[in-house]
Amino acid sequence: MMPYKISVTPLWMRTANMPAASSQPFPSSVDVLVVGAGYTGLAAARETAAAGRSTWVLDAGELGAGCSSRNGGQVAYSIKPSFDSLKAKFGADRAFRVCREGLDAVAYLRSMAANEIDCDWRDNGCFFGAHTPRHFKAMVRDAENQPRGLEQRINVVQKSLQHEEIDSDFYHGGCVFVDDASVDPTRLLIALMRRAQECGAQVVDRCRVTAIKSARNGFEVLTSRGVVQARQVLLATNGYSGPLSAWHRRRVIPIGSYQIATEPLGAERVRALIPFARNIVDSRRVVVYFRPSTDGERIIFGGRAALSERDPLACVSRLQQMMSRIFPQLKSVHVTHAWVGWVGYTFDTLPHLGQHEGIHYCMGYCGQGVVLAPYLGKRIGQQMLGLKEGLTAFDGLEFPSRPYYREKPWFLAPSVFAYRMLDFIGL
Numbered sequence: 001m002m003p004y005k006i007s008v009t010p011l012w013m014r015t016a017n018m019p020a021a022s023s024q025p026f027p028s029s030v031d032v033l034v035v036g037a038g039y040t041g042l043a044a045a046r047e048t049a050a051a052g053r054s055t056w057v058l059d060a061g062e063l064g065a066g067c068s069s070r071n072g073g074q075v076a077y078s079i080k081p082s083f084d085s086l087k088a089k090f091g092a093d094r095a096f097r098v099c100r101e102g103l104d105a106v107a108y109l110r111s112m113a114a115n116e117i118d119c120d121w122r123d124n125g126c127f128f129g130a131h132t133p134r135h136f137k138a139m140v141r142d143a144e145n146q147p148r149g150l151e152q153r154i155n156v157v158q159k160s161l162q163h164e165e166i167d168s169d170f171y172h173g174g175c176v177f178v179d180d181a182s183v184d185p186t187r188l189l190i191a192l193m194r195r196a197q198e199c200g201a202q203v204v205d206r207c208r209v210t211a212i213k214s215a216r217n218g219f220e221v222l223t224s225r226g227v228v229q230a231r232q233v234l235l236a237t238n239g240y241s242g243p244l245s246a247w248h249r250r251r252v253i254p255i256g257s258y259q260i261a262t263e264p265l266g267a268e269r270v271r272a273l274i275p276f277a278r279n280i281v282d283s284r285r286v287v288v289y290f291r292p293s294t295d296g297e298r299i300i301f302g303g304r305a306a307l308s309e310r311d312p313l314a315c316v317s318r319l320q321q322m323m324s325r326i327f328p329q330l331k332s333v334h335v336t337h338a339w340v341g342w343v344g345y346t347f348d349t350l351p352h353l354g355q356h357e358g359i360h361y362c363m364g365y366c367g368q369g370v371v372l373a374p375y376l377g378k379r380i381g382q383q384m385l386g387l388k389e390g391l392t393a394f395d396g397l398e399f400p401s402r403p404y405y406r407e408k409p410w411f412l413a414p415s416v417f418a419y420r421m422l423d424f425i426g427l
């Protein structure tokens, strides 16, 4: 128990000016009904609303209840499998297109941030710290052997020069991903919501969708505010997918991701810790990630501190310990905010979009949806309109499940334990 009070509202939401939810009467029929008002649902809704389709976005919680208001705001190339592993599975052409689209998604958000929206975009790059000398060697090898046409700008940082990047001896060198960036995640959510609303989409809070049934001209959708007939439905529920669709629930694994914000430390002290205000991630399997807050006064530190703990306060001391192993200088600083969100993992660590039994879906960013969700959300919106621009390299990929996985991810605890052991022994 902490001797002082910690807020469970994400730090980003402290000053956020969330747009008002729709004040229109609840409709009896719509063209497009989107379930989930995060980046995915809002990006898709903007496309369908702009094309003149009456579009309603329903969210079970308050606006900003999902991951999109509460993530780390780290912008990076976000396709988890390597080009070589994708090539072994799908062939060189599909592997190249999937990876290329990962880079296109970053370019899309960058261009939107430059030209259309305010999300506090910063070209701060990312320091990827090597947890062991062996990880460092592998990083250097990967940086020097990037597949042609998929190159990213990467600077290798030897351990002897590491203090130029981070005031810590924890890592064994690392790499700077020069083109990575950061955003204020809540501001990105607000910007996407405004764009969708400006095009005519109605966004409704505290309205849970409880069932979707096939009907003559589409679907009959049961919600906590009544029944709606919808010609098309999009599931944009990611790590919050729950019991609404058993098929999706068997394919998306919800995993808690936890963050803390330190008390204000002063901009100078934060700059001394992370001189270029970069995002920091490391090469462990059970990953941690951190960065300065947007005002430069605090450190925001996150990681998989637990698997399914719903109370973020229960994870504070674990995250503090993780942080002080990297920055012993922060051992006694206070934490003022702690929060949790549910990311959606998939068994092949790829995002998936398409249709199942006529219901559209787009989800499974494996904890890396800041770039992927706005981009693939737009694409699924275009697919719902039948536009060929909506086609992606992910279309038609099998969306795998596992035997006996229906509700509880029984395999998670043993695998995370094994990953922690491998991290511990440095493999």
Ligand SMILES: Cc1cc2nc3c(=O)[nH]c(=O)nc-3n(C[C@H](O)[C@H](O)[C@H](O)COP(=O)(O)OP(=O)(O)OC[C@H]3O[C@@H](n4cnc5c(N)ncnc54)[C@H](O)[C@@H]3O)c2cc1C
Pocket (backbone or CB within 6 Å): 035, 036, 037, 038, 039, 040, 041, 058, 059, 060, 061, 064, 065, 066, 067, 068, 069, 070, 071, 072, 073, 074, 075, 076, 078, 207, 208, 209, 210, 236, 237, 238, 239, 240, 241, 242, 244, 256, 257, 258, 259, 302, 339, 340, 341, 342, 343, 344, 363, 365, 366, 367, 368, 369, 370, 371, 372, 373
């Ligand atoms: C702590 C944390 C840190 C992260 N850091 C990063 C990062 O630095 N970089 C990165 O790329 N990604 C990060 N992520 C992941 C990223 O935030 C997500 O991948 C992304 O926000 C997913 O967006 P989404 O719109 O698909 O889902 P969400 O934003 O999670 O929205 C899903 C919505 O669906 C609603 N919903 C579910 N079921 C129903 C229903 N039946 N009826 C109505 N509504 C329903 C939920 O209420 C929720 O609001 C992080 C996530 C967390 C939690």
